[in-house]
Amino acid sequence: MSDDPIELSDPDVVVDAATGKLSYRGEPYSGAVTQTRADGTWHEYWSYDEGDRDGDWTGRYPDGTMRYNGEFYRNRPVGTWQEWYPDGSRRLEDVYDIEGMLLTHSAWNPAGEVIEFEDERTRKGISPDAVPADDPALRWDDGEGRMYYRAEPFTGQQFRRPAPSSPITDLAGYTDGPTRGWFLDGTPRYTGDYADRHEVGRWCEWFPTGNRKEETVFARDGALLTQTEWDEAGTVTARYGENQD
Template sequence: MQRIGLFLLLLFTTLFAKGQEPDTTGNITLFEKAPMGLVRFYFDDYYYLVDKNCAFKSIERVSQFLVDKNVFHADFRDFDRNGTVVLTGYHNQGVKEGLFKAYHPDGTLKWEVTFEQDRPIGDWKYYYPDGKPMLTVNYDEAVVRIMAFWDRRGRQRITDGNGSYEFRMPFTFYNEYGYPFFERKGRIRNGVPRGYWTTHMVDHNERKTLYTEEIFNDSGMLNEGYNLFSDASYRTPMAFIPTSYFYTAERLLSKPCNFDDHSGFNTYLSEKFSAMLKSSPTLTNIEDKFSYEVSLDREGNPTAVTLKDALATTELNRYLEMALNEIPFYFPSLDQEGNPIADTLVVYGNLSVNGAGQFQFHSFRIVREKQP
């Protein structure tokens, strides 16, 4: 994943000065000129910039763009693969202002909200694909409040910020448990969660498994949170309301066109390693790189893991080798017909250790022997 600010500025300068289409190293096209002085940007489902010919490209944005400030400007429209408008809004030199509207794939309204000085104000209203109301979230105060909620049968379960809430959301990226959805359930009082809440993992066959238990105080703050899968307490609750990914577009982050990045698996590796190896009092101010080799069967199970490019110290490598064997699964490689095959992977990563000895693993990249 890359922040492309300076790269984008230089590329735009060349694009408009010479009147040419962009042709970056490796023939990657993240944006190009559109009629009437506009620019067309190419994003994946999560609003990361991707090559226009990438299989994961799913959204195209047409907007003005201020090269000197590196920001979107004026009205914009986002289109899906079928050319259907999925989002409209307005930027004033990069600042969100006025009414934003998102649409379901059939063109019906999905949600609407007004921004003022880049912040949502008033009610953010969500709708089911049939046009019926689903959820109203209020942003007038510092605390975000759920004010109304209707279930899929059309029954209003929350009125004036009070009632019961049961809402299902997809996992944004890869999770090692293999569940595509999680479901939040509990009581809402004065717009915020109150008392005992649960989160269940949900599979495609509607089987549910208890994932977390939480206790919220009268102010909606989490007092206790317990993850049954990892057998650990936590202090930050999972999401309550639908996630909006369009904010990411303004950060101008790009992703390579491969499934390990698109699925979030490389991000999962960063988080997994960082969670396993948190700190060391004897190691500080380190920047280093490493790589390891994984022999993978056709089901994605590691059969052998070997450290290739080691870190600088014996102590660090001892920690690292312990962590390598804790990754239970990798996405299998595919043959030309799309069938999973056994393969050998080389995984590259970076380690940063700050002055307090805290570890951060990042910039993971996977190279597959039998699949580009």
């Protein structure tokens, strides 16, 4: 690892635009990279390990006020990233997990008012009053085919996590509304809608690669109209109904 920072403007510095990896004199670089002003003060300080963005990243305004600060781990942003206005008031805060998945995003205007907020629930279209699937007040009645919540028929949203610290992977609406599923990395796994307690419209399912796996179309009364299935290579393996390309 280099003890002395190198300048980003050094002609021996090469940054791969696709991967973000940095090499110096033809080798993956470990150490600090700076961008320095004419007066000798730096306004960017970035850390690398074997070419990967790894460690503290900081930027400052000309007067030395912090402009942004965050941390990378193996090319992924992790932990809390923050940005500030020139007067030192907060501008943005993004929180990532160890895998680099964005957990929450907040932004403020110069007056200190929140102008943006997003977390996993808002990103996935989950209502603020949605109920976790392991809530003991939820009860499914097999005889009626109905979900109850606190002894009343449940008409809200239920979400599920495979483990307490895991991302949300499933969303169901009772008795009408969307049903959604995601892989652990947040990519869509399936999507569809219910109305009058049966499937309606277009239901889709995907492989982890993002390739489509199944598409089913239902009439407004729940009747199955068409269904198509694909393998992971994108070849149609099954087909039901007409007008399937």
